[in-house]
Amino acid sequence: MIRLLVALLVLVAAPSWARVVVDSAGRSVEVPERITRVLAAGPPASVLLYVLAPETMLGWSRAPRQPELTYLQPAVRGLPETGRLTGRGDTLNLERLIAEKPDIVVDFGTIADTYRSLADRVQAQSGIPYLLIDGSFAATPAALRLLGDVLGVMPRAEALARAAERIFADVDRTVAAMPAERRPRVYLARSMLGLETGSRGSINTEIIERVGAINVVEGLREKGGLVAVSPEQVLAWAPGVIITLDPAFADHARIDPVWRPVPAVAEGRIYLAPGLPFGFIDAPPSVNRLIGLTWLLHKLYPDKAAGNLRAEVRDFYRLFYQVDVTDPDLDRLLAGG
């Protein structure tokens, strides 16, 4: 009788706890063989999970808003908002996390001791395996392969990783052919007044620096962050290109006399970054920035960038987001905001 019980137990338990994976932080985590329910710890992880295996998503860290829905698969549009695990100021309650019964929790972002200890604590408290995946931009292909392997969607993950590598290679080739004096000096204008920006080395401007442009904002620290600046300082920097995320600012800068002397405005080189369903520049800093790279390449070096931007965006959305974007939707997307 006891033997039968033990055999039954082994039968039930063994197949689901059969693998050990090593995450980006070097933590060995035991995960079930078959993973069907995954919870993302933050918005970057939500995007990573969506591009790899939307069917495993339990919800969005931050639910998509109305205009974003068109650019997402119908199956995930109605998923609930699950909140985020960030250490302090969590909006995801641990009891709710357990009630959701995820097979694993995935976090995608900076690998720092804070997040490592957070992952250990949540895992110890909830008993749910917690994977940390390096979210640095250059490591995007590796992140796709790592999570793809864990989720058992390897052919797809490999295809996405190759596409990501191709985008990086395109950028490198174009930038390498660009003489130093032709590298544009770029200012990233965030918020309505355009006076919020990211300083050099910030995650917000990482992709601008990745395409060989010079971020005019030198921060106070090596590793930049979001900062506020004055319009006078922007005039003094005299950027040749302005990238903005805010349609209100884009309209306002074109008519405001204060911004008129800025070379970027005078020469009409102010570009509104698209943001549907995810930001092209930084919101959130995840896989979505890959298409931002392609977009920037076409905006910053119009005569050097190979290929057609519309076609490339359409292909990217088909491959990564698994949606076919219609022409009117593509127009709306590229109009920005």
Next chain:
Amino acid sequence: MRIATALLLLAGLLGIAMLVAAVVGPYRIPPLEVVSALFGHGPKAAETVLWRIRLPRILAALLAGAALAAAGAAYQAVFRNPLVSPDILGVSSGAGLGAVIGILFGLPVVLIQLVGFAGGLATVAAVALLARTLRGGGDVLVLVLAGIVVGALAGAAISLVKVLADPYDQLPAITFWLLGSLAGIKAADVLAVLPAVLLGLAPLVALRWRIGVLSLGEDEARALGVEARRLRAIVIAGATLATAAVVAIAGIVGWVGLMVPHMARLLVGPRFDRLLPASILLGAAFMVAVDTLARTAARIEMPLGVLTAAIGGPIFVWLLARSRRLS
């Protein structure tokens, strides 16, 4: 020091601060070019910087400093408490709540300022109403306690808005707003708040003698024929109007309303009719100087709230130490 000399000195200080502020900035303009741009003969870019960016900002700093310091001096007089600042009845937290809600709903800048202004006024009105309902007699302590309660509620609501806000877009905007800054000031903003500030400060100036009497104590005031409750209501309304207008365009700027009246008191003594003009001049000069530092100390903007606290804090401690030695 004679009062006329002291006021002249402060006016001179303000003049110097404004002059320095007009000449320095991240966009280099040689002093001679500043003069020619001032008269409309300079290079186009220099004229834009001077007329559309620097001068409006200097005026805004002047207004903000004057309004906050005058409101602080008036509050300290009518509450007869040197540790009171214009924030005590919740005007800043109320304006902050209004503004962050405006940011949450993605309103245009002008509307955010308007909602912030309305939020500040509404909060103080709610505090006054609450205090009246609790104690018809208009007890000062009840008023202050009501201010703390409503202010804390507004603070809690601000935190709630932060949790609800988009972490990549709205949250940074909210954070920067709450730190206070004059970076985005335009001439139109200055013109918009000027009437409110003047309207708010006018009763303080007109009633300066009576406020001085009230600061001696309610019984003394009554003996001299000053109706304490009504006067206090007028002062609170005026000071709140001016403060709310300033907070609406500058965000939350701490310390000025608390600290500047103390510095002025050291210079001209505690008599309110002298303290008020001295506070106004000193507040304006302090704010113009701090804002100049905010835009020139680093390539990025230093938040005003950080600078006023970093500079104001040590001065305040020094004042406390000094006053203990005197007494």
